[in-house]
Amino acid sequence: MIRKCKDHGYFRGEECPDCGEEGRYVLDDDREERLGRFVSGALRHFPDDVGIEMDPQGWVDLDQLCEVMKRRYKWGTMERLVSLVESDKKGRYEIDDGYIRARYGHSVDVDLISDYPANELDYLYYGVSQEEADMLLDNGIYPIRQCYVHLSTLFDKAMEAASVHTDNPVIIEVDANAAQQDGVDIVTVNDDIVLARGIPPEYLTVVEDE
Incomplete structure (x- = not known):
């Protein structure tokens, strides 16, 4: 279940972890799972198969992904796509300046080495x-x-x-x-x-x- 708190944004569960408010309904468990599988497949494994263009660093136009998503799921909206990303505790995806990508888990070849900061842990x-x-x-x-x-x-x-x-x-x-x-x-x-x-x-x- 994804909901939105007016003060703290999107969250997963029955109440906002920051303030305990119930928030506004955005996505139920079943649709969250279906949308999650679609986004994972599109951004990690088969962008060409779903009809989206991916640059060498794994970025995809957010509007393009949303349009493809809507053709598969009539209930798919930009808000629901964004809520999936922003409420994800595992940080699987990121959105920046109208583009979206998976941070990890790719089977398609993408260049992430040149695009992320060097590790600082020993x-x-x-x-x-x-x-x-x-x-x-x-x-x-x-x-x-x-x-x-x-x-x-x-x-x-x-x-x-x-x-x-x-x-x-x-x-x-x-x-x-x-x-x-x-x-x-x-x-x-x-x-x-x-x-x-x-x-x-x-x-x-x-x-x-x-």
Whole structure:
């Protein structure tokens, strides 16, 4: 459920987390999920298939995306599209000067390295299964289905992400400071996620706990 507080903007849930007000209804759970799947597909995976143009940095004209959306969903409006972006706690998307893009999760090739600030944290984290850990420590971390490796800024976030796929996550610590000094590009896309084209094995170690 997405609602809008007159003082604090769009939020998800029954009441505004900042003031407790109920706010105005914008989007129910079912439509939020359907719209979310469409936006994710259009901005991350198949822009050509839905008929939108994407620039090399992943930006898409907001009006164009909205028009395509309206043809699929008669209830689709610009406000509902914007509310999906602005209420998203995971910071999946961003809107700037009439354009929209996904911050991460792309399977289509986009250049985000030149467009986001360099990571400033000394260490980053990556959660994997027990079976994967040894292979990554030997060979490094490189993307498989996506364009970028997605690293977590916090140990707990890496554990949370890995727990979706395995019951016994292994958390690999990335010496980001050393990697960047040696020329590995690592960029920050939001408070939780950092991207790289790949991390060679010499910067990786297993950590037992935070």
